[in-house]
Amino acid sequence: MRIGILNSGGDCPGLNAVIHGVVGAASKLGMEVIGFRDGFEGLLPPADYVQLDPEDTVGIMKLGGTILGTTNKSHFASRLGTDDLKEIAEQVVTLTRETLRELDICALIVVGGDGSLGTALHLYNAGIPVIGVPKTIDNDLQATAMTFGFDSAVSCVVDALDRLHTTAVSHKRVMVVEVMGRSAGWIALWGGIAGGANIVLIPEIEFNLEKVAACIKERESKGNHSTMIVVAEGASLPDGDLITKDECGNSVRLGGIGEVIADRISTLTGKETRACTLGHLQRGGEPTSLDRILGARFGVKAVELAHGKRFGRMVSYQSYYVSSVTIEEAVDKVRKVDPEGQVVHTARAIGICLGD
Known part of the structure; x- marks a missing residue:
């Protein structure tokens, strides 16, 4: 055969x-x-x-x-x-x-x-x-x-958060890390938990940027002058918009929400904010x-x-x-994060803000 x-x-x-x-x-x-x-x-x-x-x-x-x-x-x-x-x-x-x-x-x-x-x-x-x-x-x-492939992608996110945490603390910055995942927040949620993120924004949970800003200000008041944010590429902005980029042939793909979030957070909090998009780093490597x-x-x-x-x-x-x-x-049956599920409960229990 x-x-x-x-x-x-x-x-x-x-x-x-x-x-x-x-x-x-x-x-x-x-x-x-x-x-x-x-x-x-x-x-x-x-x-x-x-x-x-x-x-x-x-x-x-x-x-x-x-x-x-x-x-x-x-x-x-x-x-x-x-x-x-x-x-x-x-x-x-x-x-x-x-x-x-x-x-x-x-x-x-x-x-x-x-x-x-x-x-x-x-x-x-x-x-x-x-x-x-x-x-x-x-x-x-x-x-x-x-x-x-999922576990490897999450490991890439964790490694990035570990590295970005030290520079965020040094400069008292807010760091926004955009990760892959399409319309599901698995990579963002798992990577955020394992990498010690303070805020995680995923497609399955509607978030409010004012609440995100309030979380950052509360951390600031307690002496935590840096904040790590993970956002999934398929998360919608509060107005319902998905951020996409044009590719050759006029096709579009998800991407760019990290920069948008960073700009708005900087305006709302007055803190220096930087965005980092991991992109295809999550697909590569051992x-x-x-x-x-x-x-x-x-x-x-x-x-x-x-x-x-x-x-x-x-x-x-x-x-x-x-x-x-x-x-x-x-096929055609997407498995999304359950907003009431155990992993989300774990994130909330350890103090991660989900923007809602």
């Missing part, structure tokens, strides 16, 4: 651990692995791929990024069709089917986030044997309690041990699903156990 694997969407710490797990588990079962380069694009003629043997994955678990490459801009970009179902051009599906048939591939493992898994679902519905592996630093897929282990476990489970011909399913992590759900259950 020969299986294929590809990485799609943004890069993420732990992708190579998944590849390592897939190749290792497949080899034990006497299966061959074909790795497609640059995401779904590698499936299009002339197919761009490489055969992966166990010796090819020695030492890759510690590497950030992916040895196969990835892209989030391709011919497979899905669009909304009838009944709001995501569709891909039929010609692209046909070419994909031909590539897999020519290479005698019996299963295709797709490692990606919500958008990539939406594409995987479309391919499965078109008769292509697909297995999904959830990948996103945002940790916002409903069908799994955790995704690999994965943490947790992400390496989780990635490898996901890869092994994906191979087991392929070997058992349980196609159309996605690997899922719940209650410390790796199982699976249908891909259909996983």
Whole structure:
């Protein structure tokens, strides 16, 4: 049996651990692995791929990024069709089917986030044997309690806060750190708690800048002359606006709220305020041990699903156990922070202001 694997969407710490797990588990079962380069694009003629043997994955678990490459801009970009179902051009599906048939591939493992898994679902519905592996630093897929890459992203936030804290104290400044996460506040909340932030602003909790300013002034009155603020890129301003930036091709992406918050806080408090956007630092670098282990476990489970011909399913992590759900259950269902949940309660209990 020969299986294929590809990485799609943004890069993420732990992708190579998944590849390592897939190749290792497949080899034990006497299966061959074909790795497609640059995401779904590698499936299009002339197919761009490489055969992966166990010796090819020695030492890759510690590497950030992916040895196969990835892209989030391709011919497979899905669009909304009838009944709001995501569709891909039929010609692209046909070419994909031909590539897999020519290479005698019996299963295709797709490692990606919500958008990539939406594409995987479309391919499965078109008769292509697909297995999904959830990948996103945002940790916002409903069908799994955790995704690999999240822990590494949080560690990056914690390291940044540790470093910025010393300069904030030295200059008696307010530091605003903008982090990734799209419409979910997991990275901001977890990173803020672990990194000792004083204020955390997330999309799930409506915040008021006057209350944020009051918190800073109260700290000042108690002799705490510096304040650390973490804000999620997808948090809305009090007027409901999302801050976005234009990219080439007139597309937009989230980003820039940190600068806006810093300017307004400076005006409201009179304190020197600086903003720092971590951006793609959160995606790069070595994965943490947790992400390496989780990635490898996901890869092994994906191979087991392929070997058992349980196609159309996605690997899922719940209650410390790796199982699976249908891909259909996983896509388009964002898992957000529960404003009344235990993690938010923890933040409030240790004195973190959430701006409300």
